Amino acid sequence: MRALVNGYGFLGKRVARSILLGKLPGVRLVAVARSTGYLYRPEGLRAEELGNDLSGSPHFVEGSALVLLEDGKVDLLVELTPTNLPSGEPALTNIRTALSRGIDVVTANKAPIALAYRELKEVARSTGALLLFEGTVGGGIPLISLRRFCLRGDEVLTIRGILNGTTNYILSRMHFEGLTFDLALREAQNLGIAERDPTLDIEGYDTALKLLILANAVMGLDRKLDDVRITGISRISADAVALAKEAGMTIKLIGSVDADGRLSVAPRLVKLNDPICVHGTLNAVTIRLKTAGDLTLIGEGAGEPTVTSILNDIWEVVTVRGFGSA
Amino acid sequence: MEMPAVRVRLTCALVDRPGTLLKTLEQIALAGGNIISIVHSRENITSGYVPVSINVEFPDAQSLERAKKGIESVGVPVIGSESLEKALRTVIVIGRGELGDLIRAVEGLGLRIVDASVRGSGPEITARLTLEVPEGDEGESAMARFEGAASSLGYLLVPEV
Numbered sequence: 157m158r159a160l161v162n163g164y165g166f167l168g169k170r171v172a173r174s175i176l177l178g179k180l181p182g183v184r185l186v187a188v189a190r191s192t193g194y195l196y197r198p199e200g201l202r203a204e205e206l207g208n209d210l211s212g213s214p215h216f217v218e219g220s221a222l223v224l225l226e227d228g229k230v231d232l233l234v235e236l237t238p239t240n241l242p243s244g245e246p247a248l249t250n251i252r253t254a255l256s257r258g259i260d261v262v263t264a265n266k267a268p269i270a271l272a273y274r275e276l277k278e279v280a281r282s283t284g285a286l287l288l289f290e291g292t293v294g295g296g297i298p299l300i301s302l303r304r305f306c307l308r309g310d311e312v313l314t315i316r317g318i319l320n321g322t323t324n325y326i327l328s329r330m331h332f333e334g335l336t337f338d339l340a341l342r343e344a345q346n347l348g349i350a351e352r353d354p355t356l357d358i359e360g361y362d363t364a365l366k367l368l369i370l371a372n373a374v375m376g377l378d379r380k381l382d383d384v385r386i387t388g389i390s391r392i393s394a395d396a397v398a399l400a401k402e403a404g405m406t407i408k409l410i411g412s413v414d415a416d417g418r419l420s421v422a423p424r425l426v427k428l429n430d431p432i433c434v435h436g437t438l439n440a441v442t443i444r445l446k447t448a449g450d451l452t453l454i455g456e457g458a459g460e461p462t463v464t465s466i467l468n469d470i471w472e473v474v475t476v477r478g479f480g481s482a
Numbered sequence: 483m484e485m486p487a488v489r490v491r492l493t494c495a496l497v498d499r500p501g502t503l504l505k506t507l508e509q510i511a512l513a514g515g516n517i518i519s520i521v522h523s524r525e526n527i528t529s530g531y532v533p534v535s536i537n538v539e540f541p542d543a544q545s546l547e548r549a550k551k552g553i554e555s556v557g558v559p560v561i562g563s564e565s566l567e568k569a570l571r572t573v574i575v576i577g578r579g580e581l582g583d584l585i586r587a588v589e590g591l592g593l594r595i596v597d598a599s600v601r602g603s604g605p606e607i608t609a610r611l612t613l614e615v616p617e618g619d620e621g622e623s624a625m626a627r628f629e630g631a632a633s634s635l636g637y638l639l640v641p642e643v
Contacts, residue, residue: 316643391638395601395608396574400640402599403572403610410643424643425572432643 157479158198159470160187160224162250163236164210167264167291170463171234171470176203180470182479186230189221191237191246196224220246225253232473234466235263241361242381244271251276251287258283260477262469264291264462270365271381273372286476288469289373293366294319294439296461297453301468302443303374310445312375316412317432317441319366321457322350322357323389323409327423328435330397331406337392349437359388360409360421367411367419374443377417387422400425406433488540489518493562494553495531502558503534509552510538514545537566567617570596571625576608577637587631588613591624 161172168188175185187196188210195201195215205213224230233254237247244267251268254261256279263269268276269289280287290300303312318324322344329340341358344350356362364384371377389409400407403425410424410432426433431452432440439457444450455461492510496502503522510517518537540546550560575584581600588595588611597612615621625641632639 387638391576392640393576393606393608396576396640399574399599399601399608399610405572405642407574407640408643412643423638423640425574425640426643430643 157183157232157474157477158186158230159183159232159234160189160194160221160230161185161234161236162189162221162247163238163265164188164190165236165238166459167462167466168236169206169208170460171236171466172201172206173203174463174467175470176201176206180467180474182474183232183470187221187224189224193218194221194224196221196229198229222246222250222253225250225257225259228257228259231259231477232470233259233261233263234470235261235265235268236466237265239265239267239356239362239365241267241356241365242271244268248272252279255279255283255285255287258285260286260288260473262288262291262466262473264289264466266292266362266365266369269373270368273369274378286473288472289369290465290469291462293369294441294453295321295455295457295459296464297439297441297455297457298465298468299370299441299443299453300373302453307443307445307448310447312443313446314413314415314444315367315370315374315441316410318408318434318439319411319441319457320357320360320363320409321437321439322354323360323363324435324439325349325437326358327389327392327397327407327409330392330394331401331435334394334398336394337390358390360386363409363411363421364419367413367421370411370441371413371417371419375413375417377413379417379419384419384421386420389423392423404428408433486542488543488546489537489566490540490546491535491537491562491564491566492550492553492560493533493535493564495559495561496534497558498530498532505556506534506553506558507536509556510536510549513540513549513552515540515549533561535562565616565618565620568614569617569621571613571615571621572610572642573613573628574608574610574640575632575637576606576640577632577635578605578607579635579637581607581609583635584609584632584637587635588628591627591631592616593624593628 184200247265248268326340405425434440440454442452515538521535594614600609
């Protein structure tokens with residue numbers, strides 16, 4: 157199976173390396189791309205060609221790797237470009253192009269799945285291509301696969317949880333150290349946990365995108381970003397966190413889909429003994445099932461653990477396509 | 483599984499005629515309801531009807547529904563059914579408005595503040611309020627309206643999950 161890894165950042169480098177190390181039998185890495193250009197060799201790339209920056213290689217071709225999809229040079233697109241709002245591009249076009257040509261897609265990019273899940277799923281259905289996106293939500297926590305493989309006989313009534321590690325880190329520091337919001341944010345930026353422009357995280361948009369993916373893919377709803385009521389955490393004062401703490405609670409940014417299918421992202425008081433009350437950069441999600449009751453999953457929501465989700469998705473494509481024994 | 487008991491205030495519009503109240507109470511008893519008190523508002527007679535509020539404890543939600551159907555079946559309209567169960571909810575409000583306005587908004591929604599703790603640094607006030615809220619949909623709706631009212635007064639309201 158010929159794979160293109162599109163996006164050569166934190167995740168792209170790790171996934172490309174894993175394939176080159178032979179961790180995924182049956183997968184041949186024929187192309188790796190970044191925003192400015194790509195490397196492509198039909199016989200498969202070698203580890204020493206990649207380096208830290210693809211453009212150092214003599215085989216580096218400037219331009220978009222979209223041509224590789226259009227020309228059917230690959231069987232699998234691993235789309236790992238960064239999330240881009242409001243357009244979702246270039247990932248949305250890449251994924252649409254791949255699926256429409258019957259090329260399987262594995263992605264960790266939230267925007268295309270959150271913004272256009274129904275459309276992409278329909279394209280995938282019409283061509284028989286696979287669209288897998290476990291890495292978009294909850295890092296290494298297998299939420300989508302859990303629904304697909306383990307909860308098929310039950311009905312998901314509600315979902316709620318902490319889906320953003322950056323805001324959880326900030327709120328945890330406010331809770332345990334009494335820091336102000338500004339100080340905790342600056343600390344998170346210095347540690348590389350928060351972006352230089354933290355808007356997407358602290359204003360709740362990152363959580364909203366993940367919640368949309370869960371609502372649409374796990375609960376079978378058809379919601380848009382405009383359907384989510386979003387309130388961020390930038391107004392949470394040190395006094396507010398202290399008052400919550402006195403009452404045996406803390407404040408967390410909670411994404412929730414309620415029993416009426418309403419989506420909201422907002423700071424909420426959470427009791428310290430609630431299973432979703434996790435701290436630091438951890439994520440936690442409670443899925444309420446009609447028969448099985450509440451199921452809570454906790455794990456790292458970003459970074460290295462996301463690689464696990466992506467590799468598992470690729471593994472599934474390989475297995476379904478029968479390349480596994482190759 | 484044991485169903486929780488349900489305490490409600492049923493308001494019925496009785497025709498001002500002897501025996502109507504008895505028929506109504508019979509239906510409640512038949513459905514398994516335990517009558518706690520009856521308030522007969524004779525001063526509110528409108529076009530021959532007297533509103534009567536009956537506080538009842540039912541063994542479960544189904545028997546409440548049976549009683550309502552039974553009352554309607556003897557020709558008495560049930561014009562209100564209000565939960566008497568109350569839960570305590572904690573909220574935190576953050577903002578620069580007058581706290582008095584917010585308290586009036588709470589009271590206007592039929593919620594009761596049973597505890598409050600306020601901290602202020604500079605122009606911004608942060609308060610933790612413990613509210614007595616009716617159980618069920620009624621309480622949910624009052625809380626949603628409170629969130630809206632707080633927001634229009636410039637407050638951010640942080641409720642429990």
